[in-house]
Amino acid sequence: xxxxxxxxxxxxxxxxxxxxxxxxxxxxxxxxxxxxxxxxxxxxxxxxxxxxxxxxxxxxxxxxxxxxxxxxxxxxxxxxxxxxxxxxxxxxxxxxxxxxxxxxxxxxxxxxxxxxxxxxxxxxxxxxxxxxxxxxxxxxxxxxxxxxxx
Amino acid sequence: xxxxxxxxxxxxxxxxxxxxxxxxxxxxxxxxxxxxxxxxxxxxxxxxxxxxxxxxxxxxxxxxxxxxxxxxxxxxxxxxxxxxxxxxxxxxxxxxxxxxxxxxxxxxxxxxxxxxxxxxxxxxxxxxxxxxxxxxxxxxxxxxxxxxxxxxxxxxxxxxxxxxxxxxxxxxxxxxxxxxxxxxxxxxxxxxxxxxxxxxxxxxxxxxxxxxxxxxxxxxxxxxxxxxxxxxxxxxxxxxxxxxxxxxxxxxxxxxxxxxxxxxxxxxxxxxxxxxxxxxxxxxxxxxxxxxxxxxxxxxxxxxxxxxxxxxxxxxxxxxxxxxxxxxxxxxxxxxxxxxxxxxxxxxxxxxxxxxxxxxxxxxxxxxxxxxxxxxxxxxxxxxxxxxxxxxxxxxxxxxxxxxxxxxxxxxxxx
Numbered sequence: 001x002x003x004x005x006x007x008x009x010x011x012x013x014x015x016x017x018x019x020x021x022x023x024x025x026x027x028x029x030x031x032x033x034x035x036x037x038x039x040x041x042x043x044x045x046x047x048x049x050x051x052x053x054x055x056x057x058x059x060x061x062x063x064x065x066x067x068x069x070x071x072x073x074x075x076x077x078x079x080x081x082x083x084x085x086x087x088x089x090x091x092x093x094x095x096x097x098x099x100x101x102x103x104x105x106x107x108x109x110x111x112x113x114x115x116x117x118x119x120x121x122x123x124x125x126x127x128x129x130x131x132x133x134x135x136x137x138x139x140x141x142x143x144x145x146x147x148x149x150x
Numbered sequence: 151x152x153x154x155x156x157x158x159x160x161x162x163x164x165x166x167x168x169x170x171x172x173x174x175x176x177x178x179x180x181x182x183x184x185x186x187x188x189x190x191x192x193x194x195x196x197x198x199x200x201x202x203x204x205x206x207x208x209x210x211x212x213x214x215x216x217x218x219x220x221x222x223x224x225x226x227x228x229x230x231x232x233x234x235x236x237x238x239x240x241x242x243x244x245x246x247x248x249x250x251x252x253x254x255x256x257x258x259x260x261x262x263x264x265x266x267x268x269x270x271x272x273x274x275x276x277x278x279x280x281x282x283x284x285x286x287x288x289x290x291x292x293x294x295x296x297x298x299x300x301x302x303x304x305x306x307x308x309x310x311x312x313x314x315x316x317x318x319x320x321x322x323x324x325x326x327x328x329x330x331x332x333x334x335x336x337x338x339x340x341x342x343x344x345x346x347x348x349x350x351x352x353x354x355x356x357x358x359x360x361x362x363x364x365x366x367x368x369x370x371x372x373x374x375x376x377x378x379x380x381x382x383x384x385x386x387x388x389x390x391x392x393x394x395x396x397x398x399x400x401x402x403x404x405x406x407x408x409x410x411x412x413x414x415x416x417x418x419x420x421x422x423x424x425x426x427x428x429x430x431x432x433x434x435x436x437x438x439x440x441x442x443x444x445x446x447x448x449x450x451x452x453x454x455x456x457x458x459x460x461x462x463x464x465x466x467x468x469x470x471x472x473x474x475x476x477x478x479x480x481x482x483x484x485x486x487x488x489x490x491x492x493x494x495x496x497x498x499x500x501x502x503x504x505x506x507x508x509x510x511x512x513x514x515x516x517x518x519x520x521x522x523x524x525x526x527x528x529x530x531x532x533x534x535x536x537x538x539x540x541x542x543x544x545x546x547x548x549x550x551x552x553x554x555x556x557x558x559x560x561x562x563x564x565x
Contacts, residue, residue, distance in 0.1 A: 004179075005512050009505075009563050018500065018564070040504045041521050041534040063534050065504035066564070125508060 007118030008125070009066065012074070017066035022059040022076035029057075035135030037127055042068045046135045053084040065128050067119065072132035074112055084140055091133050098129045162459045167544050170195040170451070174544060181514030184549045189334050189362060189493055189540030190518055191384045194448075198387055201447035205440040213439055214413055214430070228439050231446035232429070238449045239379065239396050240370040246402065248429040249442050252393035253361035254284040256380030257328070259395055259432060260357055261288035263408045264378075265326070271297040274323045276354075278316065278340070279305045279530055280333040283523045285359040289328060298325070305530065309336040309485035317348050324349075327356045331363035335524040335538065336485025337468075337493025339363070343374050350375065355401065361385055365542070366464055366491050368457040371396050383441060388448035392441030395432070402428035409434040460543040464492040467541050471550045478557055484536050492541035495522075498557070501564050503537040509560040510537075515553055 026032075026047035035044045042064035049057040058079050060072045079087055089108050096102060097110060100120030119129045168174050173193045176183050185193060205227065211220035213228045229244070236244040250256045265288075269275065275289045279302055286300075293300045301324070303316035311329075320327065327349045332339050346356045355377035360369055365386035371379050378401070383392040397405075407414055407425055411434030416424040425431050452460070471494050475481055480499040497503065503519035510517055518538045521528045528534060539553055 005509060005563065008508070014564060040519065041525075041528070042504075043534070065502035067505070069502075122508060125504075128504065 004118075004121065008122055010115040010118065012112055012115040013066060013070040016070035016073040020060075020069050020073040022073065023061065024059050025061055026057060026059045029059075031139045033135055033139035035062075035131050035138070037064075037068070037131050039127065040065065042128065042131055044068065044072055044132055044135055046072070046132065046139050048136075048139050050084075055079045055082050055084075055087065060132065064131070067116075067125050067128040068131045071116065071129045074115070075132045075136060078111065078113060079136075087136065087140065091137060094133060095130060098126050162455060162463045162543060164463070164544060164546055167455065168546075170197070171544055172196055172199070178514040178516070179512050184513075184515040184545075184552050186539040186541060186545065186549065186553060187516045187518050188365075188542040188545075189385070189522075189538065191390065192365060192387050192542055193544070194387055194389070195451050197451050198389065198444045198447045201444040202389060202440050205443050210440075212436055224439055227443045227446075228437070231442040234446040234449050235394055236396075238369075238453070239394075240372050241396055242372065243399065245427070245429055246396055246399050248395040248397065248402070248432045249437050250380075250393045250395050250432075251391055251438070252382040252384070253359060253380045254288075254382075254393075256378075256393055256395035257285055257357065257359060258288045259408045260328075260378050260380075260397070261292045263405045263432065264401065265289075265292040266296070267404075267406055269293075269296050269298050269325045272323060273298040273325045274301050274319075274321060275299070276301045276303065276316070276319050276324050276327040278303045278311045278329050279526060280309070280311060280336065280338060280340070281328075281330055281524065281526070282334050282359065282361070283525070284361075285328050285330055285357075286526070299323075302526075305338075308487045309333065309338045309527075310487045310489075311338075311340055311345075313341065313344065313348075316345060320349055320352050320354055324352070324354050327354055328359065329356065330359040330361075331369075332360075332366070332491045333485065333524070333527070334362045334493070335522040335527045335536070336487065336495055337362075337490045337540075338485055338487035339367075339489040339491055341489070342376070346375055362491060362493075365452070365460075367461045377401055383445040383448065386448055387451060388445035389438075389441045392438045392445050394445075397428070399428070402432070405431075407434070408432050411435045413437075455543065463543050464541060467545060467547065467550065468492040468494075470547050471539070471541065471553070474550050474554045475557070478554065478561075480561070481557070484531055484533070494539040494541070495536040496538075497533055497536055498561070501560055503535045505564070506537045506557070506560050509563065510553070510556040513552065513556040513559065515549075515556050517553075 029047035030050050031048040044062035047059045058076045098119040171193045209223040211224040213225040232244045232247045236247045301319045349356045357378035358376045360381040364381040379396040384390040414431050414434040416426050484495040507519035520535050
């Protein structure tokens with residue numbers, strides 16, 4: 001395989017795309033939002049359980065490419081227990097990473113999310129990497145998408 | 151078609167042909183370009199590029215109105231292209247050829263101009279499950295406006311329209327049937343001649359979406375006896391932004407205009423405007439003159455190679471490609487109709503088409519990943535998307551080998 005491709009499909013990404021973590025619905029979710037990338041047909045649903053401004057639990061379901069699935073999987077891993085402000089800062093860092101830009105504010109550590117550093121060389125795939133994040137933002141910003149918890 | 155083309159002699163020298171297409175000589179990511187996205191658009195031979203350049207270099211003027219030399223040249227070139235298209239389709243007269251922006255606009259023109267005058271509340275418009283969005287949505291818009299109903303003839307697991315189901319849906323309320331000649335997502339060739347007969351037995355006119363057929367096989371609108379035939383220039387070596395609507399003269403004559411403007415009128419008074427005759431009635435505004443002329447050049451080129459040769463050669467490529475892909479473990483071809491154009495749509499366990507397209511692109515191979523503007527087709531097979539390699543007569547068996555090797559590479563990454 002060419003080295004470029006290995007930069008994009010790092011082992012962490014391949015692993016999370018094949019075995020996505022937190023891949024299920026959430027019975028007691030307080031918010032549920034669907035994301036859709038009409039360009040490639042990827043669909044994702046994010047379930048969020050918020051307590052105050054802390055992400056107590058988070059999960060997802062959907063069908064998508066390796067980049068979008070792995071991104072959603074790693075997103076859920078990274079955000080459990082984090083505050084909304086943490087989530088927003090992480091989104092900004094992640095977005096800067098995949099678009100190849102410098103983050104505006106002081107960036108939090110991305111940890112495993114660094115695996116997406118190769119995406120910036122593939123402009124057509126940036127939307128795959130950010131679909132879950134944009135969906136999450138919609139979930140955080142929109143109270144009307146609350147799901148029933150019964 | 152199938153049986154006879156197996157024995158048909160392929161008289162086509164692909165290496166000579168490839169030299170006519172400047173875009174094919176480039177490298178992508180350091181690898182020779184393998185262009186397998188021909189159902190989206192084809193590359194252009196030098197003669198087509200030259201026709202565009204020549205028009206803008208020497209003959210640029212508006213058509214049908216100037217008395218000066220350049221305007222006369224432009225008009226002659228534009229109308230000569232119309233004659234070429236009418237011969238290409240075996241229409242009765244060039245007056246049956248309307249230039250449009252593409253197959254999509256051709257279909258919208260019929261839905262608007264013919265549809266609004268002929269479809270009413272409770273009527274039905276029949277399409278098939280194979281259609282591209284461009285042969286679904288214009289009819290949906292019409293149906294919504296007129297409170298008519300869109301009915302759909304289903305297909306089987308191989309991607310063939312079920313003829314009995316199509317016939318069943320040709321009912322007393324069916325006002326028009328709109329069917330694709332060749333499916334863009336699957337490659338299935340519909341038995342359009344038989345379907346048109348079925349419709350005509352009940353007095354129902356038929357529009358054929360020929361966007362995927364015109365570049366790959368001889369189309370004879372009189373033999374088909376279709377009422378309308380739509381296609382795009384850019385999928386058959388021509389420029390983007392030019393397309394064709396063939397319509398039987400008797401139908402075109404009775405149709406109200408599509409858009410209002412210059413060229414489509416005979417006289418304009420504030421009280422009353424007299425419309426021009428077809429085809430001009432449907433060509434409001436300055437048309438894509440250079441595009442029409444270059445489409446004429448594309449037709450000349452296709453005919454110099456020979457549509458029969460193209461069809462036979464592509465059949466051979468399709469057979470080779472089908473065998474090559476079927477050898478790949480875990481790969482499933484979507485669309486296995488016995489009558490099929492050179493489209494290889496496939497899915498592989500554990501590899502999303504989008505990733506496949508990225509990995510193949512890194513090998514210089516251009517394919518399309520997605521729903522191919524045919525979401526209902528994807529839904530029918532229960533998949534969100536496919537990878538699609540669509541072939542043209544300038545492709546080679548070597549390029550299919552490269553595709554197979556690229557797929558193997560993708561499997562390596564995701565194994």
